[in-house]
Amino acid sequence: MARRNDQRRAALVDAAIEVLAREGARGLTFRAVDAEAAVPVGTASNYFASRDDLFTQAGARVYERLQPDEATIARQQAADRDRETYAELMRELVGRVTSFRTGYLALLELRLEASRRPELRKVLTERVRADVDANVAYHEASGLPGDATAVKLLILTLNWLIVEQLTLPDVFTEEEREQLVTAAVERIVAAK
Numbered sequence: 298m299a300r301r302n303d304q305r306r307a308a309l310v311d312a313a314i315e316v317l318a319r320e321g322a323r324g325l326t327f328r329a330v331d332a333e334a335a336v337p338v339g340t341a342s343n344y345f346a347s348r349d350d351l352f353t354q355a356g357a358r359v360y361e362r363l364q365p366d367e368a369t370i371a372r373q374q375a376a377d378r379d380r381e382t383y384a385e386l387m388r389e390l391v392g393r394v395t396s397f398r399t400g401y402l403a404l405l406e407l408r409l410e411a412s413r414r415p416e417l418r419k420v421l422t423e424r425v426r427a428d429v430d431a432n433v434a435y436h437e438a439s440g441l442p443g444d445a446t447a448v449k450l451l452i453l454t455l456n457w458l459i460v461e462q463l464t465l466p467d468v469f470t471e472e473e474r475e476q477l478v479t480a481a482v483e484r485i486v487a488a489k
Contacts, residue, residue: 306344306354309334313341313355318399322410325351353420356407359400360424365393378440384482386441388475391455395462402463443486450485 312334316325325348327341334340345351365373369389376382394401411418429452433445458477461468469477 302344305336305340307358309336309341309344310351310354310358313351314359314403315399317355317403317406322352322406325355325406327351349414349416352407352410352414352417355403356417356421356424359397359404359407360428362397362400363394369393374439378442380442380482380486380488383441383443383486384479387451387455387482388478391459391462391474391478394459398463401459405460441486442488447486451481454481454485 309330312330313325316329316333320329327345327348328338330341330351331338341351345354373386376386407417407421411421429449432452433448436443436448437445455478458469458474458481462474
């Protein structure tokens with residue numbers, strides 16, 4: 298039976314994210330999570346039914362931590378509805394995601410592991426699909442320029458820019474990254 302101390306569970310899942318980012322999916326063991334969280338050996342196995350459960354909860358936690366805070370959402374909702382503002386929102390998004398380096402690297406590890414674990418693939422597919430749908434719905438409700446296809450193209454484009462920034466940070470300077478985000482919005486999103 299899994300334990301219910303939510304604070305301890307969150308600390309263990311956060312530790313799993315760190316292990317995934319540093320050691321990859323093969324390094325994600327209950328013992329490694331216990332060591333990362335600085336808890337007694339055997340603690341993680343009391344909170345998670347299996348490694349698959351740990352993988353799944355780590356993926357969910359990354360998405361939870363990548364969500365913008367209420368102040369960011371309020372600022373976005375009050376902003377202008379043009380491509381320039383859209384580009385600024387996308388630059389903020391790239392900055393927010395890249396500032397949680399270990400979370401994004403853990404997601405990449407989870408995606409690779411999902412190619413070998415059908416249950417994890419199912420969970421991640423549902424989560425990513427829901428994320429895409431939520432982004433499209435938010436975009437359509439916001440009145441920003443562009444359509445659902447533009448949102449999906451930006452997701453694909455910016456995801457790879459983020460991968461580049463996190464894995465090979467010297468390929469593009471910060472200034473180049475900002476220019477590339479702006480260019481992506483200008484070229485993908487049709488003007489109103």
